[in-house]
Amino acid sequence: MLGMQDLTTALAWLLTVCSMVFGIIFGLIYWNREEDEHI
Amino acid sequence: MNLAVLTVVVLGYMGILTILAYIGYRQTITADDYLVAGRSASPWVMALSYGATFISTSAIIGFGGVAGLYGFSLLWLAFLNIVLGVWIAFAFLGTRIRRMSLQLDVSTFPSLLGARYQSRAVTIASGLAVFLFMPAYTSIVLIGGARFLQEAFRLDYNVALMILAVIVGLYVFTGGLKAVMYTDAFSAAVMFCGMLALLVGTYRAVGGVVAGHQALSNMRNLVPETLAAAGHQGWTAMPAFGSPLWWTIVSTIILGVGVGVLAQPQLTMRFMTVKNNKSLYRAVLIGSIFIFFMVGTVYMVGPLSNVYFYHTRGVIAADVAQGNVDLIIPAFISSFMPEWFLYLFALTLLSAAISTLSSLLHVQGSAFGYDVWEQFFPSTRGRERNSLPNQLGVIVGVILAVILAYVLPANIIARATAFWYGICAAGFLPALAGALFWRRGTKQGAMASIITGFAVSIFGFVFLHLAEAQPFGICQALFGRDTLLAFPWTHVDPLLYALPAALVVYVLVSLLTKPPAEEHLKKCFD
Numbered sequence: 001m002l003g004m005q006d007l008t009t010a011l012a013w014l015l016t017v018c019s020m021v022f023g024i025i026f027g028l029i030y031w032n033r034e035e036d037e038h039i
Numbered sequence: 040m041n042l043a044v045l046t047v048v049v050l051g052y053m054g055i056l057t058i059l060a061y062i063g064y065r066q067t068i069t070a071d072d073y074l075v076a077g078r079s080a081s082p083w084v085m086a087l088s089y090g091a092t093f094i095s096t097s098a099i100i101g102f103g104g105v106a107g108l109y110g111f112s113l114l115w116l117a118f119l120n121i122v123l124g125v126w127i128a129f130a131f132l133g134t135r136i137r138r139m140s141l142q143l144d145v146s147t148f149p150s151l152l153g154a155r156y157q158s159r160a161v162t163i164a165s166g167l168a169v170f171l172f173m174p175a176y177t178s179i180v181l182i183g184g185a186r187f188l189q190e191a192f193r194l195d196y197n198v199a200l201m202i203l204a205v206i207v208g209l210y211v212f213t214g215g216l217k218a219v220m221y222t223d224a225f226s227a228a229v230m231f232c233g234m235l236a237l238l239v240g241t242y243r244a245v246g247g248v249v250a251g252h253q254a255l256s257n258m259r260n261l262v263p264e265t266l267a268a269a270g271h272q273g274w275t276a277m278p279a280f281g282s283p284l285w286w287t288i289v290s291t292i293i294l295g296v297g298v299g300v301l302a303q304p305q306l307t308m309r310f311m312t313v314k315n316n317k318s319l320y321r322a323v324l325i326g327s328i329f330i331f332f333m334v335g336t337v338y339m340v341g342p343l344s345n346v347y348f349y350h351t352r353g354v355i356a357a358d359v360a361q362g363n364v365d366l367i368i369p370a371f372i373s374s375f376m377p378e379w380f381l382y383l384f385a386l387t388l389l390s391a392a393i394s395t396l397s398s399l400l401h402v403q404g405s406a407f408g409y410d411v412w413e414q415f416f417p418s419t420r421g422r423e424r425n426s427l428p429n430q431l432g433v434i435v436g437v438i439l440a441v442i443l444a445y446v447l448p449a450n451i452i453a454r455a456t457a458f459w460y461g462i463c464a465a466g467f468l469p470a471l472a473g474a475l476f477w478r479r480g481t482k483q484g485a486m487a488s489i490i491t492g493f494a495v496s497i498f499g500f501v502f503l504h505l506a507e508a509q510p511f512g513i514c515q516a517l518f519g520r521d522t523l524l525a526f527p528w529t530h531v532d533p534l535l536y537a538l539p540a541a542l543v544v545y546v547l548v549s550l551l552t553k554p555p556a557e558e559h560l561k562k563c564f565d
Contacts, residue, residue: 003252004111005259005276012114013252013339019121020331026126027324033317 040381045191048382049389052229053206056222056393060210063218073215073429074146074405080220080312086129086322087227088220089309090329091394093124093300094230096183097456099337099391104364105292106341107356107371108266110255110274112288113341117334119297125326128301133310133319135475139563140311148304148402149410151311152467155474155563156482157555159414164489166410168466169304170403172493174436176459177399178443184392185444190369191385200444207393208437211400212430216312219397226390231332233387236380237372238336244375245346254346261345261355274342286530287506291457295532299460302467305402337368344371351375400436407432448510457532458500458507465492465537469545477549478560484549492541499533 001010067073080088106113136151143154149169153162181204188199210218245251252275259273270282278284300306313319344356344367351374352359360366372384408428416428447455469488473480500507502514502523509521522529 003249003254003256003275005256005273008277009111009114009275012118013111016114016117016121016331016335016338019118019126020327020335023121023125023323023327023331026130027321027327030130030317030320030323033320035316 040191040378040385042192045382045385048386052386052389055225056210059221059225060214060218063216063221064210064214067215067217071146072217074409075140075308076216076220076312078141078312079314080318082313082318082321083325084220084224085309085313085318086325087329088223088394088398089306089322090326090333091223091227091230091390092305092309092398093120093303093330093395094333094391095180095395095456096187096388096392097179098334099234099388100183100365100368101456102292102334103337103341103368104360104366106338107344107360107367108341108364109271109278109284109288110276110342111252111338112277113292113338114335115289116293116297117331117338119293120300120334121327121330123297124300125330126323128306129310129319129323129326132301132307132471132475133322134316136307136310137313137316137319139475142562146308146311147405147409148308148467149406152470152474152485153410156470156480156485157559158482158486161470161482161485161489162410163414164486165304165467166406166414168489168493169406170411170432170436172459172462173304173399173403173406174439174443175447175455177396177403177436177440178447179455180392180395180399181440182444182447184389184396186365187385187388187392200441203392203396204437204441207396208400208433211397211404212433216401219401220312222397223394226394227329229383229390230387230394231329233380233383234332234336236383237340237376238332240376240380241340241343241347245343251343251346254350255342258345258349258355261349263355263357274345281527283526283530286527286532290530290532290535291461291506295457295461295464295534298468298534298538299457299464302463302471303460304406304463304467305398307471308402340371341367344368347371347375400433400440403436404429404431404433407435461532461534461537462493462496462500465496465534465541467492468538469542473545473549478564479549479554480545481549481552481555483552484545484547487548488541488545491544492537495537495540496533499537503528504531504533505529 001007002013004010071077139155140151145151145154149162149165152165153159184203185196185200188194188203189196242248242251245254256273256275262271262273270278270284272279278288310319348354348356348359356367359370373381412428466489470485501511502508505522508514514523515521
């Protein structure tokens, strides 16, 4: 997969990219979350 | 590179840093401003400062070179850096640390632990651990920056070391965390541009994502015999399970640095600088992109440099670097990137060194002044922006780092980073996580856990883990052999047994001792 010799390394490449995308989505969803304005 | 052009570029860059440091200095009025940037930093500045502090020259040059040698298996560390180092760290640990530090009115990592556990001893022990062990890490960051200045400007190494130490020490000494964070954020922007261009340029040079990986996979028969014997199976494969290389990559590099990031005092205290949890959630977005283009780029470019070198020179990266892995990334960049990029990359490396150095010196200064000195001499505590003990701590931190820069051996960058991250995780993580999430955790449990974590780690590095035990030579002097136990213990990173040991001790001692007062817990958690 992805030109890699083994699946574990290909998975590491994919998960690294996906974790960045996840971070972007998480940040956007929580961008205006108001939970602690009093503290 | 043209030396005159490089001098102008670097002077311009240093000019911008000076202006930003001066702005930080002018905005620093109280002790809170000096220690936690007035708790009002924007999510952009916090996330970029966190990232720039996290990524030093060692991450780019040292770990990039290691990836060039060992291959894509190091990408698991990039994955952990984003998931643990950004998402878990910001959204879970960070929100708790920010809230608790405000409720307990503390401004440093050791004082947070001490206040939560109502223990001056925990504050002092943590402050001393930071102040005594961090200089080794500060020193290798200093070495990385000085080596760059030495090569780029053809300076004498001693002069380069002094220039860097004095410049960074001076603006931490005067400006505090605001100056550090403003300059960090600017440095991070420079680093981002450099690494983005490097990633895109590298994949273009090797024919694209899949084609580049495939070309590297086809080179598996070129793995040097010594590495193959240690378990190397090719640059796009994991090392053989259970081999010496597998233990080194998985336990020291991936887990040591990947988990260690959660308990780094210079990083966790960044969470105290924002005004609400919303800022931390926003910072997840910024931090994820930034860390991806730092560590992701390094761990992709390092292995792919083999493809480029093989197609252009008929050799692999390790041959080009002639055994010194720290030279792989500089050699690769100077071989194929256009000249304008060399200036940008020079600034990227300088930014990475300065931003990490400044943060480490700031934390060392506050550990000495705020967490140790002021605990013994409370009358010296003031609300002014920078107390004498803090300044003294910064000066001592600079001197220690410079001395160690002459003592530490060559080729130490990546290993010393893993050592610092691993020892922090074992020593601080159970006590920190318990402080934030477990109401039953006691001061006796925290103290026992910190002592156990550091003691077991140090025992492991001195008597069991071959890479450190051999150069230390203590085990050889006492027992006539390099390590006490045989393989695999010679290659298992001490983090793997020190962290569980510290966790078990923390839980057991906490359960066996008197729980904290309910009133105090309400103040901490509610």
